[in-house]
Amino acid sequence: MIQKNILSHLLLGYFQLLERHSIAYCVIGNYEKLPEYTSNDVDFWVSDKEKAEKLLLSLAKELTIKLYMQNKTANGTNNYFYYKHEEGNCQIIKIDLMTETAYKSLVPLVSSTLIQNNRKKYKNFYVVNEEIEAIMHLFYPLVTFGIVKNKYREKLQKIIKNQTFKTEVIGLMGTAYGDELIDYIRVGEWEKIEKDFKKIRGKFIVRMLKNLNVKRLGIFMIFLKTIFTRIKNKNGLSISFTGIDGAGKTSIKKYFVENSSLFFTSGRVKEFYWRPFLLPRVSKMIGSQGQKEILDTSGRRVIEKSIKNSVKNYIKYFYYILDFVFGKLKYFVVTHTGGLVVFDRYHFDNIIYPERFGFKVNKVFMRFVDKWIIPQPDLLFYLTANTETLYERKYEIDIDEINKQKEIYKDEIEKRGKIITVQTDGDFKTSVSDILEQCLFYMSQRIKDNG
Structure with missing residues (x-):
């Protein structure tokens, strides 16, 4: 458990800084008890990852929270902080920043535009809406690890009645397979979905190649740079x-x-x-x-x-x-x-x-x-x-x-x-x-x- 006042000060201050600098953002998942508590890392979508990262590191320094590890990816950064608890032991805060949900940080699964257009206010900060969050929870672990996580299955079966969810899944997978995938979710055929994970991954890769542009090539160059940086450092x-x-x-x-x-x-x-x-x-x-x-x-x-x-x-x-x-x-x-x-x-x-x-x-x-x-x-x-x-x-x-x-x-x-x-x-x-x-x-x- 993260000490409430430290996490709260960090997140509330960060929300304010992002809005003050006109950086669009939203928290993705596990936000119900924020800003006071989280049992996991805090995932942010941000419209400008470079500025958002600088603001986060600057604020952490002000609060004497130390950055001890950072994983840079093509679509964001994973930031690991620690501080000394009043009882003397070390407490960890993990904050991930991303500009899109992507496979291997390179192949887009849920685009930045789709996330930005589907945010809502929760308490005093922004979160992604349920439909888009469900799409992330379905496709990211499926494409990356070949699984549909147990903790998301019930939510997915409830949300398939939502037209926005259906429309986006069909838009990503195509009409024929999109309808088939929704039917699998409806009846709980999770093994069939997981069996198709390579097929689904392939569809996202083909989709990326069809929509290849200068921006995506730039992301690919960043991807290569992060690999070189990891080899070196x-x-x-x-x-x-x-x-x-x-x-x-x-x-x-x-x-x-x-x-x-x-x-x-x-x-x-x-x-x-x-x-x-x-x-x-x-x-x-x-x-x-x-x-x-x-x-x-x-x-x-x-x-x-x-x-x-x-x-x-x-x-x-x-x-x-x-x-x-x-x-x-x-x-x-x-x-x-x-x-x-x-x-x-x-x-x-x-x-x-x-x-x-x-x-x-x-x-x-x-x-x-x-x-x-x-x-x-x-x-x-x-x-x-x-x-x-x-x-x-x-x-x-x-x-x-x-x-x-x-x-x-x-x-x-x-x-x-x-x-x-x-x-x-x-x-x-x-x-x-x-x-x-x-x-x-x-x-x-x-x-x-x-x-």
């Missing part, structure tokens, strides 16, 4: 968690993966353990399957010393280096389209305890590789807690071994730097909140630094 985030067993890495990673859509682009998330695994497991490459694991008295894995093992260790390590370097291909798109990538352990853990991963090489050499060769996550978090807490969580590791590992981490962190320490002694919610704030602050500074 990362707007998502990659993070990794390191620390002694029992510090909470797995639980915290799970939280961020499962809740990534609250803070990042929906559906853009990847998780890894240790390395990207673009390359297969080394055991399959050098035939070490079935190799017996040797443990010392504290339960730590031991690598036997021999010339043969030393050669194998360096072969393994160089293999892992290749995977870290080229493994970025597995998550490049995610981090450059507003998504989240989470590693449970990363290359830094090789320096701490290489035996865990089945090899052992010179630590000075690994530090050099870590600094100059390995692609680093944007943020590396070291999770820790007091020794007694760690022992209670992972009693398999004795207290002396925990203290020994903590000293190793302390020493390596001092050598490396740029690692954020998070104490997880307290409740889980506090640990997550501390990490989230660090992530959002980093991203907001990156936007500020990039201008």
